[in-house]
Amino acid sequence: MNYEIKGNVVPAVEVSLSRGESVFTQSGGMFYQTEGIKMDTNTRGGLFKGIGRMFAGESMFMATYTATQDAKVAFASTLPGSIIPVDVSEGRFTIQKGAFLAAESSIELRTTFNKKLGTGFFGGEGFILQELSGRGIAFLEVDGDAIEMNLAPGEVLKVDTGNLVGFEDSVRYEVESVKGLGNILFGGEGLFLTRLTGPGKVILQTMNMNEFVLRIDSYMPKSTT
Template sequence: MADVIDYEIIGSEMQLVEIELDPGEGVRAEAGAMMYMGHGITMQTNTGGGLFSGFKRMLSGESFFITSFVHEGEGKGHVAFAAPYPGKVIDLNLRDFGGTILCQKDGFLCAAAGIDIDVAFSKRVGAGLFGGEGFILQRLTGDGMAFVHAGGTIVRKDLQPGQRMRVDTGALVAMTDSVDYSVDFVGGFRNALFGGEGLFITTLEGPGTVWLQSLPFARLADRIAAALPKDRNKD
């Protein structure tokens, strides 16, 4: 059974997580997520499970590599990770959620060294073809701590067996493996033209737990792009 690592989530609206490591203890993170680390922490970059795992990650739009941070010094070591846009950090002990969590491909921040990080493709063809952000998820498996980043505010929903909810595809941050999900077409000509939420919506069915974010990164990026001045001198 994996040890639960010590950590502190720092900040309010633009959070980071600082992890305390004992000698020999380690943590894994997406390449580029590290903010700072103390003396005695060493970095080791690899594919996170062989070349095939690396290629799967690359095809999903993630980095080919996973970086491991191991404390090889004496006493306590510290390393911190921050997300690239404003939001919250969700701390998840996988042991409390059946050992597996699925999260958006850009939501994973870091995890204890014993956590397996893999790409989870949708079981449903419709989600794969049309789901956009909801198509490719990351599967985190193990019995230790994992940390997921959410944009804006976090909303947790505990779904009972058979209970359903419909969400904007980009709003889904993470869910337990027991939750069934599909991406459905939003019918209606006016919905397609004027709804502002796209043509597809994700349906989640319990039992299980889901975590939602109030500010998906794609929505933030679209607003920023729309506000940028246009080059009037461009031919």
């Protein structure tokens, strides 16, 4: 499978498939396709996996596109940002909900829940994650610009949960509270931060959708009735 990422502001990835090759995406994720593509829509793994994806911000149904001859199919991002390819053959990769765009059919996408209750109640998005495993390439949708960092063994990175896209399986993921009453009340960064400990690759995004939505909402007219 070959691919090309096209565009800069709201990019798309065009995948070139040989006969018999296939890729999958969430329902409604296809941008365009050439002749010679067959589509099959199902829950991909059963009802419970479909429901799990709904909790993770994806669609319950997934669409698989299989080439019946040499053909192309493209998938576009939904917001201004970037598309990042990840080679899952190198090891499992954990991503935030909503980050998945498309992947080769040899890859499994499953929903996972952070086992620490503190993360679920206070860590926001970090409670529900998705795990990519198998062999092949997956494409991640990044809001804003993508920043990749390789953490050394024991190196710690603290990041706002909304700015985290994903990390390798070797990276330890935790949530910790912001210290200091003044920082909590007036710091504007929320109560908790995501703590990532190396070794391993981490992908961040410069746009935090939660903060972006709140900023847009502040400009919306409010009803006086």
